[in-house]
Amino acid sequence: xxxxxxxxxxxxxxxxxxxxxxxxxxxxxxxxxxxxxxxxxxxxxxxxxxxxxxxxxxxxxxxxxxxxxxxxxxxxxxxxxxxxxxxxxxxxxxxxxxxxxxxxxxxxxxxxxxxxxxxxxxxxxxxxxxxxxxxxxxxxxxxxxxxxxxxxxxxxxxxxxxxxxxxxxxxxxxxxxxxxxxx
Numbered sequence: 367x368x369x370x371x372x373x374x375x376x377x378x379x380x381x382x383x384x385x386x387x388x389x390x391x392x393x394x395x396x397x398x399x400x401x402x403x404x405x406x407x408x409x410x411x412x413x414x415x416x417x418x419x420x421x422x423x424x425x426x427x428x429x430x431x432x433x434x435x436x437x438x439x440x441x442x443x444x445x446x447x448x449x450x451x452x453x454x455x456x457x458x459x460x461x462x463x464x465x466x467x468x469x470x471x472x473x474x475x476x477x478x479x480x481x482x483x484x485x486x487x488x489x490x491x492x493x494x495x496x497x498x499x500x501x502x503x504x505x506x507x508x509x510x511x512x513x514x515x516x517x518x519x520x521x522x523x524x525x526x527x528x529x530x531x532x533x534x535x536x537x538x539x540x541x542x543x544x545x546x547x548x549x
Contacts, residue, residue, distance in 0.1 A: 436475040437463075444480030447527035452484040454507065454524055460485040464492065467536040478533040481524070490516060499544030500524065502537035510548050 444463035451458050464483045467474050481500070483491060490497035490513070497513040498520075500506070509520040526532055 440475040440477070440480060443477035443530075445482050447477055447480075447529050448482045448525075449528065451482065452487065453481050454487055454519060454522065455484050457484055462488045464488045466533055466540055468492070474536075476533070477530045478527070479536055481532065487519075495547035496540070496544050499541050500537055502534045502541050505532070508544070508548075 441463040445461060450461065452461050461482050462485055463480045464487075465474070466479050466481060469475070487498075491499075495510070497516055498507055498509040501508060505524050505526065507519050507522045507524065509516045
C-alpha cells in the first residue's frame with residue numbers, strides 16, 4: 367500500500383531575533399493517479415425519470431417561448447408610450463415593461479396594460495404583496511409602510527402615457543389588491 371504523505375523528519379531551525387523565518391510545510395502530499403470512470407448501470411426507473419424530466423423541460427421551454435411571442439412588441443409599445451424612460455424615476459437604464467394586470471392572468475399584451483419601470487422597481491411592483499401601487503385616479507404612487515428603501519417614491523405622481531392612456535380598470539384591480547394586503 368502506498369503512502370500518500372511523507373513526513374519531514376528534519377527539525378525546524380531555531381530563529382534568532384531580527385531574522386525572517388519562512389514556514390516549511392509539515393506534510394508533503396504526493397499526487398494520486400487518476401481513477402478510471404466507472405460505468406453506471408441504468409435501470410427502468412432512471413430512464414423513466416430522465417424522460418419525465420426532459421418532457422417537463424420541453425414543456426417549460428415551450429411555455430416560455432409562447433409567453434414571449436408578444437412580449438417584444440408589448441415592451442416596444444410601452445417604452446414608446448413613455449419616451450423609453452421609467453415612468454417613476456425617469457431613468458433610461460435597465461427599463462422593463464411592467465404589466466399592470468399580470469400577464470399570466472389573461473395574457474393582456476395591450477400597451478395600456480403596461481408601465482415602463484426600472485428593473486428594481488418592476489420587481490417590487492410584481493411581488494406579492496406589492497411593495498407599492500399606483501392610485502387609479504390620481505396616478506400617485508403609494509408605498510407600503512414596511513417597504514424599506516422606497517420611501518422616496520411615496521406620493522410621487524406619474525404621467526399618463528403619451529400615446530395610450532393607462533388602463534384605469536387594471537389599475538383599480540391592482541389598487542384594490544394592494545389596499546387589501548397593506549392593511
